[in-house]
Amino acid sequence: MWRRCGALGRALALRGLPGLAPGAAGRRTASGPSPPARPGLPCGTAAAGSQLGQSKDYALPNASWSQDMLDLYNRFLDMTKDGLWKRIPSYNNILDHIPESMKLTYEKRKDTRLFLRSIDAEGAGFEYVMFLNTSEKRVVCLFQPGSYLEGHPGFAHGGSIATIIDSTIGSCAISVAGKVMTANLSIDYVNPVPLGSVVLVDSKADKVEGRKVFLSCKMQSVDGNTLHAEATALFIQLDATKAQKQQASCQ
Numbered sequence: 001m002w003r004r005c006g007a008l009g010r011a012l013a014l015r016g017l018p019g020l021a022p023g024a025a026g027r028r029t030a031s032g033p034s035p036p037a038r039p040g041l042p043c044g045t046a047a048a049g050s051q052l053g054q055s056k057d058y059a060l061p062n063a064s065w066s067q068d069m070l071d072l073y074n075r076f077l078d079m080t081k082d083g084l085w086k087r088i089p090s091y092n093n094i095l096d097h098i099p100e101s102m103k104l105t106y107e108k109r110k111d112t113r114l115f116l117r118s119i120d121a122e123g124a125g126f127e128y129v130m131f132l133n134t135s136e137k138r139v140v141c142l143f144q145p146g147s148y149l150e151g152h153p154g155f156a157h158g159g160s161i162a163t164i165i166d167s168t169i170g171s172c173a174i175s176v177a178g179k180v181m182t183a184n185l186s187i188d189y190v191n192p193v194p195l196g197s198v199v200l201v202d203s204k205a206d207k208v209e210g211r212k213v214f215l216s217c218k219m220q221s222v223d224g225n226t227l228h229a230e231a232t233a234l235f236i237q238l239d240a241t242k243a244q245k246q247q248a249s250c251q
């Protein structure tokens with residue numbers, strides 16, 4: 001099905017992703033309910049929590065999403081139907097990503113937020129949704145940078161690009177190794193990212209050596225013609241004793 005698509009189809013088909021010819025599709029609404037998160041993945045449980053009176057899931061379409069963003073979202077949602085890909089819900093507080101049983105070990109603070117969800121206005125900050133393919137050890141993020149992420153006029157700030165890459169790669173590392181932290185992140189910025197455009201951040205765990213998870217990532221335009229950034233990263237699985245000390249020191 002994806003082979004019929006345009007430039008991105010050719011570019012991303014190489015990486016097994018659904019392509020999208022610019023402007024090829026008419027406006028559609030996001031389809032279908034979201035699948036439940038994978039058991040054990042520490043990134044959320046309620047796929048559509050807001051509908052159940054729980055925390056709002058921000059990884060769902062809103063009025064600020066461009067046609068490209070919606071089209072890609074719907075294509076990825078289609079791919080979740082066979083169970084290989086799963087949409088990762090996104091809340092504005094890390095505690096909502098943690099299983100109930102683990103929440104007891106954290107002191108509840110209502111004055112903190114996940115950095116990526118710190119801007120309230122729809123479309124102004126990080127508009128994104130991630131999809132996980134467990135068997136390929138891969139996470140793909142559809143990212144639409146908003147106007148409050150400006151660096152050079154009209155383009156996304158390099159720090160915001162690093163943030164979305166770190167979080168995409170980080171989510172991939174978490175799915176592979178549980179509690180991890182970024183030890184090293186190396187980014188080549190190849191082409192600037194226009195504000196309001198949509199890019200795909202495609203990350204993969206390449207190797208696991210003991211507590212070390214090595215990952216790589218590419219950020220590309222929707223038409224597949226522009227490579228915006230490439231990155232490699234090392235995440236370290238937290239040693240249980242050190243993790244407890246770190247937790248204690250920030251409470």
Ligand SMILES: CCCCCCCCCCCC(=O)SCCNC(=O)CCNC(=O)[C@H](O)C(C)(C)COP(=O)(O)OP(=O)(O)OC[C@H]1O[C@@H](n2cnc3c(N)ncnc32)[C@H](O)[C@@H]1OP(=O)(O)O
Pocket residue numbers: 042043044097166167168170171174180181182183184210211212234236237238239242
């Ligand atoms: C779910 C969705 C929710 C939503 C959330 C979305 C995802 C969020 C992702 C964001 C992630 C972050 O921003 S995390 C925040 C930024 N990162 C940090 O603040 C981390 C600060 N650094 C640390 O706390 C520490 O250095 C650690 C935890 C990374 C590692 O410390 P450690 O546990 O004591 O490990 P240590 O013994 O030193 O090292 C273990 C092995 O790794 C190697 N190693 C350690 N650091 C490095 C390094 N920089 N470069 C090369 N190698 C290194 C060592 O040589 C050793 O190799 P060998 O001798 O075994 O061969």
